[in-house]
Amino acid sequence: MSKRVAIVGIGCSGFRTTSTDLSYREMIFEAATKCYEDAGGIHPQSIDSFVASSEDFMEGISIADEYVPDQLGAVLKPVQSIAGDSLQGLASALMQIKTGQQSIVATSAFSKVSNLSHYEKVAAYATDPAYIRPLKEHPYFIAGLEMNRYLFDSCSTREQCARVVVKNRYNAFLNPRAVYGAKITLEDVICAEPVSAPLGQFDISGHLDGAIVLLLASEEKALEMTDKPIWIKGIGWATDTPNLDSRSEGLGSAHYAKLAAEKAYKMAGIKSPVKEIDFAEIDDTFSYKELQHLEALQMCGFGEAGKLLEMGCFEPGGDLPVNVSGGSLGIGYLHEANGLQRVLETALQLRGEAGKIQLTGVETGLAFAWRGIPTATGTAVVLSNRL
Amino acid sequence: MSEKLKVSGGTALSEEDIRSGKIFVTEDSLNCAYAWDTGVAINRYLAELKQGRIIATECRKCKRVMLPPRLFCELCFIPCNTWRHVKDTGTINTFSICHVHWDASRIKEGEDPHLPAVIEIDGASEGMGIMHILGEVEPEKIKIGMKVQAVWKPETERTGSINDIKYFKPL
Numbered sequence: 001m002s003k004r005v006a007i008v009g010i011g012c013s014g015f016r017t018t019s020t021d022l023s024y025r026e027m028i029f030e031a032a033t034k035c036y037e038d039a040g041g042i043h044p045q046s047i048d049s050f051v052a053s054s055e056d057f058m059e060g061i062s063i064a065d066e067y068v069p070d071q072l073g074a075v076l077k078p079v080q081s082i083a084g085d086s087l088q089g090l091a092s093a094l095m096q097i098k099t100g101q102q103s104i105v106a107t108s109a110f111s112k113v114s115n116l117s118h119y120e121k122v123a124a125y126a127t128d129p130a131y132i133r134p135l136k137e138h139p140y141f142i143a144g145l146e147m148n149r150y151l152f153d154s155c156s157t158r159e160q161c162a163r164v165v166v167k168n169r170y171n172a173f174l175n176p177r178a179v180y181g182a183k184i185t186l187e188d189v190i191c192a193e194p195v196s197a198p199l200g201q202f203d204i205s206g207h208l209d210g211a212i213v214l215l216l217a218s219e220e221k222a223l224e225m226t227d228k229p230i231w232i233k234g235i236g237w238a239t240d241t242p243n244l245d246s247r248s249e250g251l252g253s254a255h256y257a258k259l260a261a262e263k264a265y266k267m268a269g270i271k272s273p274v275k276e277i278d279f280a281e282i283d284d285t286f287s288y289k290e291l292q293h294l295e296a297l298q299m300c301g302f303g304e305a306g307k308l309l310e311m312g313c314f315e316p317g318g319d320l321p322v323n324v325s326g327g328s329l330g331i332g333y334l335h336e337a338n339g340l341q342r343v344l345e346t347a348l349q350l351r352g353e354a355g356k357i358q359l360t361g362v363e364t365g366l367a368f369a370w371r372g373i374p375t376a377t378g379t380a381v382v383l384s385n386r387l
Numbered sequence: 388m389s390e391k392l393k394v395s396g397g398t399a400l401s402e403e404d405i406r407s408g409k410i411f412v413t414e415d416s417l418n419c420a421y422a423w424d425t426g427v428a429i430n431r432y433l434a435e436l437k438q439g440r441i442i443a444t445e446c447r448k449c450k451r452v453m454l455p456p457r458l459f460c461e462l463c464f465i466p467c468n469t470w471r472h473v474k475d476t477g478t479i480n481t482f483s484i485c486h487v488h489w490d491a492s493r494i495k496e497g498e499d500p501h502l503p504a505v506i507e508i509d510g511a512s513e514g515m516g517i518m519h520i521l522g523e524v525e526p527e528k529i530k531i532g533m534k535v536q537a538v539w540k541p542e543t544e545r546t547g548s549i550n551d552i553k554y555f556k557p558l
Contacts, residue, residue, distance in 0.1 A: 023426025029459045036464075044464050060421030070461035117420035125417060134413055 004387065005097045006222035006229035007347050009042070009106075009215030011035025015177045017332070018114040019209040024059070028071040028110050028211045035106070035213040036073075040225045044073025047215070048102035053082040053089035053109040053336050057122045060115070072108055072213065085371045086212070087339030087379035091235050093216050103218045109337035110211035119207065126374050132244065140204065142244060142373045144196025147288040149252035151198065153303075154295070158198055160306030161287040162189035165202050167309070168284055168323050171316065172330025174356040177345075179332045180206050189287070203287040208332025212340040214347075219387075230347040233364070233382040234270065236263025240376030247376060254289075254378070257296035257368060261380040264366075265298075268382040273298045278362040279349065280320065281342040283370040283378070284327040294322065297368055297380065316359065324349070324357050339369035339379060350385040428458045431470070437547040439539050443511050445469040451512040473510030475537035476558065480505040480516055484526045500526055506535055506555055522554030534558040 011034030014027050022030075036042050052068045061067055064081045068074060082089040086109035093107040113119060123139035151158065166186060172178035184202070192201040222229040238259035240247050248255040261273070270276045280299060284290040291305035299320060300308055308314065314322035325331060325345035334341050346365040348354045364384045371377040404410050425433065428444065432455050435442040444467040445452045446460035452471050459466050482504035486494050494500060502521035507514065521529060522538060535555040545551040 020424050021427070023424055023429060026426045026428070026458050033464070057417075057419070060419070060423070070457070071459070073461065073464040075461050112424065115422050115424060117422070118418070121417055121419050129413055129415065130411070133415060 003098050003100065004219040004231060005094050005216055006219065006226075006231045007214055007343070007383070008217045008222050008226045008229055009035040009039030009213075010344055010347055011038055012177065012210060012212045012344060014110070014208075014210035015179065015332070016209055017179055017207065019112070020114075024067070024110055024112050024211070025071040027112075027209070028108060028213070031110075031211040031213045032072050032106070032108065035215050039215045042104070042215070042225070044077075044106070047073070047077070047104050047106050049078040049080070049093075049096055049105045050074040051080045051082060051089045051093040051096070051105060051107040053084060053086040053107070053339075055083055055336050057125065058116060058335055059112060072106060074106075078102075084336065085339040085369045085377070085379060086337050087235075087343070087367070087369045087381060088237060090214070090216075090339065090343065090381065091237060091379065094232055094235060097216060097218050103221045105216045106213060107216065107340070108211065108213040109334075109340045111207075111209050111334040111337045113207045113333075113335055114209050123373055128242070138196065139373050140199060141196045143204075143286045144199045145244070146251050146292075147199050147203075147286065149250060150288050150292050153250065153252035154291070154306070155303050156288075156291055156306035158190060159186055160291065160309055161198075161203060162186045163309050164284060164287040164290045165189045165329055167315065168290070168327040168329040170330075171324055171357065172326025175326050175331065176355065178326040178330045179208055180330050181326065199286060199288075205285050205328035205333040208334050210332075210334050210337060210341070212334075212337050212344055214340060214343065228351045228385070230350050231384050231387055233384050234264040234266070234268025235379065235381045236260045236267065237377070237379035238263070242374070242376070244374065252292075254292045254296040254370070254376075256376045257293050257370070257378045257380070258298070260378045261297045261368070264380040264382050270382060273366070274300070274320070276364060277320070277366045277382070278364050279324065279359055280322050280366040280368070281325060281327070281345045282322060282366065282368040283338070283342075284323055284329050285333060285338075285370060285372055287329065289370065290322065290327065293368060293370065293378075297366065316357070321359055324354075324359060335372070338372075339367070342367040342369055343381060343383065346383050350383055426458070428456045432456050433547040435472075436549065436551045437545045439542065439545070439551070441473050441475055441508060441517070441537075443471050443473050443508075443515070445471050452510065452515065454508055454511045454515045454517060471510065473508050475508075475539075475552070477506040477508040477516060477535060477555070479521075479529065479531055479533045479535060480507050480514075481531060482521060482529050484529075502526060502529065504529075504555065517549075519549070519552060520554045521556070523556035528557075
């Protein structure tokens with residue numbers, strides 16, 4: 001179980017609000033081709049196994065395995081489907097290599113959310129049919145409840161949440177993969193139409209179509225395939241109770257994130273996350289989530305994220321750049337592909353291939369994905385360009 | 388369950404209990420619509436069907452002429468941009484005589500059974516075909532290896548769908 005595992009190939013396609021010209025197959029094929037070329041031109045015949053993450057209701061399909069093999073080159077190969085965020089798929093791919101069963105594993109996820117008429121109905125179906133759904137609330141009410149309690153518990157402010165939106169959408173300007181880049185003001189965010197107050201229209205990330213494929217390899221294979229391996233140093237994931245009214249440490253906390261990060265840090269041998277992590281790509285599905293997650297991930301103390309944000313600590317030039325890519329608020333929300341999107345941005349930074357958003361001298365990055373409402377599931381990954 | 392066993396507790400529910408609302412009942416429907424992007428390959432496939440033609444793509448490496456057409460060969464893993472019209476005739480690869488509807492209800496007395504079949508299309512590579520239905524044939528006369536031809540809907544009724552072919556009939 002001591003095998004080290006690296007990301008050796010990165011590919012993506014789409015990253016548009018609609019993609020009517022391409023089927024999901026054609027979009028994923030493009031991402032897979034780019035990924036395999038990036039890994040030195042490997043043919044999928046030489047890949048041992050494939051892991052795809054998706055949620056059937058998002059695509060209007062069932063038995064997702066049927067929709068996986070061709071476009072990844074996985075015909076007649078071991079294929080696994082994960083009904084969860086793609087970082088859970090990444091964890092599964094990692095374990096296949098760690099156990100010594102496979103040496104090279106591809107993992108993929110995509111979003112074709114533009115094909116879905118009512119995302120909110122799919123989200124509503126994730127709430128209990130007996131005691132939540134009959135209340136007939138738009139599922140964003142959960143984010144409103146969380147945000148309100150988080151602000152109350154942490155003494156963070158509405159303005160600080162708005163500042164997250166301003167930062168991430170501005171960062172997105174320089175990222176070619178980001179769709180929602182905008183120069184907006186705190187006032188724009190605060191005065192936007194309320195959705196489920198205090199949550200407003202601008203506090204919510206916009207939807208996006210896109211596909212991402214990553215290739216993972218054991219240390220031995222990785223060193224043969226690329227001169228820029230990005231090592232997966234640690235990974236952890238956790239799920240809290242689905243009961244909205246009895247979440248551990250309350251709806252204002254993100255306890256799942258804390259537990260996931262603790263496991264990832266332990267595996268990576270990280271004792272002081274603040275000192276040892278150079279930058280972070282973390283979930284910002286909703287504005288407050290970035291602050292809440294930063295605290296849960298031990299990037300700062302509880303209730304401190306908002307103040308540090310105001311001081312500029314999380315800006316690209318700050319002590320801990322957070323979502324330099326633009327995050328979900330700036331890039332767009334890729335549903336189950338969100339996790340791989342955060343790893344993609346982190347890995348490009350660590351390779352020194354992030355273009356205009358490149359940070360200098362970064363060695364270790366943190367990627368964290370939340371599975372979105374109504375879940376309390378999160379996965380943290382520590383990546384590094386040093387073995 | 389053995390008749391010797393007695394119910395150890397609880398209250399049995401009847402369908403009437405549910406219908407009359409005597410017990411807690413909640414009804415919901417997902418009511419989601421999906422508009423699938425067919426993409427380049429399937430879009431052209433459907434557009435050609437509307438014209439009464441079947442189109443395939445050819446892989447420049449393995450030379451397979453593939454149905455339904457695709458923009459990439461899933462085995463060679465390279466793009467395919469060579470389009471080939473194939474015939475609307477073919478050979479029955481396999482078939483079944485189906486006595487149930489799609490929702491598992493049985494066909495009624497006197498109703499014809501459904502006749503799904505895989506038809507290897509002339510001009511496509513061996514084993515490449517169309518999953519469709521058979522018509523104008525007595526079920527007991529269908530044989531694997533039988534030659535068949537597409538029966539198309541009239542041009543004005545075609546919509547760009549696999550159902551623009553009504554069925555395949557013996558040649």
